[in-house]
Amino acid sequence: MMCTLMILAAAFASIALPLHAQVAVRGETVYTMAGAAIRDGVVLIGANGKIERVGPASEVHVPAGYRVVTGRVVTPGLVDAHSVVGLAGALGQAHDQDQLDRTEALQPELRAIDAYNARDELVSWLRGFGVTTVHTGHGPGALISGQTMIVKTRGDDVGDALVDTATMVAFTLGPSVGQNFRNAGTRARGMALVRTELIRAQEYARKQRAGDAQPRDLGHEVLGRVLNREMPALITANRVSEILAALRLKEEFGFDLVLDGAAESYMVIDEIRRAGVPVIIHPSMVRLTGETQSATLETARRLREAGITVALQSGYEGYVPKTRVVLFEAAIAAANGMAFEDALRTITIDAARVIGLGDRVGSLERGKDGDVAVFDGDPFEYTSHVCAVVIEGQVVSETCR
Template structure:
C-alpha cells in the first residue's frame, strides 16, 4: 500500500501542537484491547493523540489533572473494512453520488482521494456510531471502478484525516456490471476485458523494466501498481462461480487480493482458504437479491470456523441513508453463531491488519492512536448506547 499522505505529515504542515491536546483517563468495567484477554476493571490513559497506558485499575493510577471518563465497556475505534461514505452522499442526488463513474467499465485510475467529501453528513453519521476509520472509495458495479483510500472520520478535510491515499483498486465480477454498462454483456466478456487490460499492464511494466519510457498512462499505472503489489485488488464477487473466477485471476496474474462481498463464500470455503485470500464479508443483513440472493446470516461464523480472515463492512447501499452500520451487522452475525469477541475483533484489529494500518489503529496499546469508543453496556446489544467517541485523543462525541 502507498503511504503517500499521512495524518502525521499534515499535522506537522498545519502546525498542530500535540501538547495542546487534553490528558484523558478512561475507567471501564471491561476493556477489550484486542491485544489479548479483556481487562476487567481497567484504565486507559491518553496523552496527546496517543495511548499512554492500558491495564487494570490495580496496576494503573490515574494522575491528577486528567479528564476522567467512567463507562461500562471500552473498545478500540471501529473500522469499516469497505464502504463508500464520503463519495456517496446521504441525499441520493446526482450532486452527491461519486462512488461509480459510468462512462467506462474499466477505470482503475480514478482516485477516491479526489472525490471524498469529509463534510458529508454520512461521515458524521457513522462517526456517531463509533466508526472512527473507514476504508472508502469507488464502489462495486464496474469491472474496475477506481481506487479506495483509508481516512479517519472526525476531520473536515481529506488532507487532515487520511491514513492512506491509495489502498486498493475496486473490481466487480458478476451480473451487476451489466446493470450500468453495455459492455460487457456477459461474465465471460467481462473477464476477457479485464485479462486483456492486465496483459497490457504487464507489457507496460516490461517496457519500464527494460529502460524504455512509455508514455505515461494513468490506467496502466494503476493496474501496474496492482501487479507489482503497491495496490491490492479488491474484487467484489458474490456467486460461487464468480468467486472462483476471482481466484483464477489472482493465480494467473499473481496480485494480492481481498475478496469482497462473497455471499456464497460458504460454498467454496476450502478454495478460499487454500488461496490465502481474506474476505470483507457482505453486510450480514444485506438484501438478498441478484447475485447476493443466497447470502446467509451464518457466513461470518463459517468463515471463522474455517480459519479464514475476515472483517465487517457496510458496503454500498442504493437507498437513503446510503450506508449500513457495521456494529449492527456484527451483532446479527454474533446472534447467528459468531463468537462475540471474534465479532469485535472483526470490527477493529482484523480490518486494521488486513488494511495494513494495525501499527496505528485497531487495538488499545501503548503508543497507538488514541481512538476509543465508550459504551454503557455490551457493544453487540441493540439497547446499548455509545457514550463517547475519542479520536486522536480528542473527544469528538459526548
C-alpha cells in the same frame, strides 16, 4: 515587570490546549483485542494522540491533568473494512454520488481522495456509533471502478481525515457490471476485459523498465502497483463462479487479493482457505436477489470457524439507509452463532489487518492510535448506546447514541 510577564506567560500556557488532549478512558470492562478483557480497566492516551498504557485501574495511575472519560464497556474505535461513505453522500442526488463513474467500465486511475467529502453528515453519523476508521472509495459496479483510501471520521476536509491515499483497487465481477456498462457483457467478456487490461499493464511496466518512450498511462501505473503487490485488488464477487474467477486471477497474475461481498463464499471455503485470502463479508441487510440470493447470516461464523480472516463492512445502499453501521453488522453476526469477541474482531483488529492498518488501529495497545469507543452497556445489545468516541486523543463525540 519581568516577574509579571513570566506570570502572565505561565497563565496563558496553562490554558492553551494541545492539538491532542491527554485522555484517560476508564471502563468496567475494557476489550483490548490484544489479549483477555480487563475488568475495571484504564486506557491512557498521551498528548501525541498515541496510547501510552493499558491495564487494570489498580495498576495504571491516571496522572493529574488528564481528562477522564468513563463508561461500562470500552473497545477500540471501530473499523469499517469497506464503505463508500464520503463519496456517496446523504442526499442521494447526482451531485453527491461519486462512488461509481459510469463513463467507462475500466477506470483504475480514479482516486478516492479527489472525491471524498469529510463534511458529509454520513461521516459524522458513523462516528457517533463508534466508527473511527473507514476504508472507503470507489465502490462495486464496474470491472475496475477506481481506488480506495483510508480515513478517520473527523475533520472538515480530506487532509484532516486522511490516513492512506491509495489502499486498494476496486474490481467487480458478475452480471451486475453488464447492467451498468453494456460493453462489459457476460461474465466471460468481463473477465476477458480485466485480463486484457492487466496484461497491458504488465507490458506498460516492462517498457518503463526498459526505458522505452511511451505516453504516460495513469491507469496502467496503478495496475502496475497491484501487479507488484504494492496495493491489493479488492474484488467484489458474490457467486461461486465469480469467487473462483477472482482466485484464478490472483493465481495467474500473482497479486494480493481481498474478497469482497462473497455471498456464496461459504460454498467454497476450502478454496478460499487454500488461497490464503481474507474476506470482507457483505452487509447483513443485503437484498436477497440476483447475485446475493443465496446469502446467509451465518457466513461470517462459518468462514471464521474455518480459519479464514473475516471483516465486516457497511457497504453501499442506493436507496435507504444510505449507509449501514458495522456495529450492528457485528451484532447480527454474534446473534447468528459467532462468539462475542470473534464478532468484535471483525470490526476492530481483524478489519484493521485486512485493510493493512493492523499496526496502527484495531486494538488498544501501547503506541497505537488513541481511538476508543465507550458504551453504556453490551455493545451488541440494541438498547446500549455509544456515549463517547475518541480519535487520536481527541474526544470527538460525547452524545449517547
